[in-house]
Amino acid sequence: MLTNGIVHSHFDVQREPVLRQLLAWRERVGHVVDIVPSREQIGRPFRGAIDRYDVGDIVFTDCYTDELLLERTIARISRDSVRSFVFQVFLSGGVEPLAVHSATRRGAFCGGILALDMDQPIRMLRHAGCVVALFAPVALLQEVFADPAAIHGRVLGREQPMVQFIIDHISALAEKMRHMTVDQARRSLVDVVLLLASAFGREAGLAGDARAAARAAMFDRVRRYVRANLVNPELSPEHVLDALGLARATLYRLFQHEGGLGAYIRHLRLRQAADELVRYPDLRVKDIAYGLGFKSGPDFTRAFRRAYGMAPQDVRAMDIRATPDWDSGV
Template sequence: MPNESARDAAAGSGIATTRFSTHSLAASEQLLAWRSRVGHVVDVPPSKRQLAQGFAGHIDLYAVGGMIFTDCSTDALMLERSVARVSTDSRRDFVFHVFLDGEIGNVTGMHRKRSAAEPVKGIVAFDLNQPFRNERPACRLLSLFVPRDIVEAGLPDAGSIHGRIVQQGSPLGHLILDHAAAISREMPKLDRHGATDALTAGAQLLIAAFRKESRVTGAGRASLQAAVMGQVRRYVEANLHQGNLTPASVVDELQLKRATIYRWFEHEGGLGTYIRNRRLREAAEELVRFPHLQVMEIAYGLGFKSASDFTRAFRRAFDISPQDMRARAVELLNGGT
């Protein structure tokens, strides 16, 4: 959970970042330190066992563009936002918890119990303008705090999603999980603009997932397209060296609609062209990074079937042959002109 200083810092330049862990603390201090860390938003009632045996918790926080994203791992714990807390603090945003590992646990405190009878993996939404209690097992979760006006713009009856759960296997659940995990991996490398775009897309995907209508429209549609294209790009990037990487293999593996994906990549010249261009860019980087490798070793490793095909495609993309690019790079590295 974020603190107010990080929230205020987000209004300045760049991305406000904080990290906190109980690892270096004495066992008797760990739960109390965690309670103090998140206590401005929720209470963490301590148990005798936690006070005696210790509590493991780690959180990375990023604040940018009016939103806050956290990557948090903890032992089992109880979170409670009481009526008294709601009535005395000013937190009125929404928080969406996306569970990467572990179950959501028991969610109570609303007008009716929202948690499922069996353990559930997925996403839970909380309106910080309402009380709740969440007793959860050890887990790793990614949280996105979204300003109230953004949620209400997409959900006229926004308060009704409080405590609601979207299961991992739902139509948008898997895509949100993938998008949130990608944000967690990439956030340390993103600039303010890139981070804001990623979190905005995530917020719109979450709003779409909790909207009762099955049809995704408006900002949700644009965010859905951005998230799916990001998913495709990440899959391509991870499989550039697989010889069987093709447009068909991508849509089949990710279980996407072929016509839609092909249409969305038209501005790249098509998905096949996008894959080839990424392989050529990777080849150019490897020619410099691995001077001990033969040019054709690099080409074959990136799925090119012949020397002539690779050289022709490389020259068309960079207006230089692979061998000349490597020679020029070596000359520059050695201080030549």
């Protein structure tokens, strides 16, 4: 603990033998994300250093690494307890490609800010560079808009208004963290998280002016209806249109980033199925499928494999090591 009361830790792999450097880094961050190294990568020098600051329920990290392939699979998520939301602020470096449940972006994301929901799968090749990350409870983001999961995988490039200001502000905060009181640090981090949530909310059309507020309220109404009727086999975009009396074009725009409302419904069903596969190991796969509105076991298996790159049975078979019962920062 620092003299200001903030819990701080520093880790650097430079003193490890070359063959242990990347593996040591993987062990260090393995409670949050999986590192997927190649044999060639393990055999060469690797640079990785991180400063971590725990300020109440927010974790702030300042990190440099060489290139890494990072992954959180649905099997991993269904077995660990990390459920925070993270904003990765790239002071240098970037990501290519970035794969989330709705899309794979092949274009390079160089600089800027990336939003990630730790309750959803992701796979990304992160280039060498400096990244400042803020891990915050989802409830904090919900002060800005109802469903932070809607911004999972979204990016704010440096060219967008206010982004460079936010990056400069967070970079300065990393420099000052050791010299702030706990209360000052907590207030500063909360303000930054809310600022980031607002910026991503505006980019998604869910925060900002009165029109955005109305859009966010409509999005929340549809989201709550879908979640309440997820086990109904008749749940579909047409069903939601009839039940809520919304215009088709409006509904399409609301869920365009998700690939459409049908894709959103399927994603929620598959996400819940992954949890149930782990929670109820004696329940047959087809019974889980039917219970979540899928028409047949094979249809469910095909959809699950397309979404997560593995069969439902593979989720049960994977031996994921136990992880601590607290949200942590990479």
